[in-house]
Amino acid sequence: MPFTPIVATLGYVLSKDRSRVLMIHRNRRPGDAHLGKYNGLGGKLDPGEDVVACIRRELREEAGIECRSLRLRGSISWPGFGKQGEDWFGFIFVIDEWEGEVPAANDEGTLEWIPIDQILTLPLWEGDRYFLPLVFDDSVPQFHGVMPYRDGKPVRWNYSTVTP
Secondary structure: OOOOOEEEEEEEEEOOOOOEEEEEEOOOOOOOOOOOOEEOEEEEOOOOOOHHHHHHHHHHHHHOEEEEEEEEEEEEEEOOOOOOOOOEEEEEEEEEEEEEOOOOEOOOOEEEEEEHHHHHHOOOOOOHHHHHHHHHOOOOOEEEEEOOEEOOEEOOOEEEEEOO
16 A cells, blocks of 8 residues: 655744744644644645745744744654554754744644753653654754654654765
8 A cells, every 4th residue: 555644844943042942832722632742833734835835834824933944854754643543744844043923822732932951851742752852963964764653652763864
């Protein structure tokens, strides 16, 4: 059977001093598969949209900001991640420069600036703990991984790196 994932973006917006990252605490929608968890910003690609246009749109919609500079840190294939076992494929970005005023919240939850060294202490998707250190470590080249999920939990994690 061909791999036909939901394609999405996930972005981590750095504070102006690069010590904190903007995270959403998904605490507003009952029934949300992410309820109670912290995550970066992003979402599904719209038809006819490339991944850079998608992350820029998502940042406007979710945080009211305009992206001025971003870096592709990697990609992850998440077979079986969705509520009904759907496969997901995500492009992971770090946003280095942006303009605008970040609101306190959006429809999905509160927006919080978290010190980068405290991210792994938050309630996250279990699998995020594997790849987030790669996202914020500038000595790690671009990474491309696969993290199959079963029953809401990652069963494996492996990745390759590419020097841009």
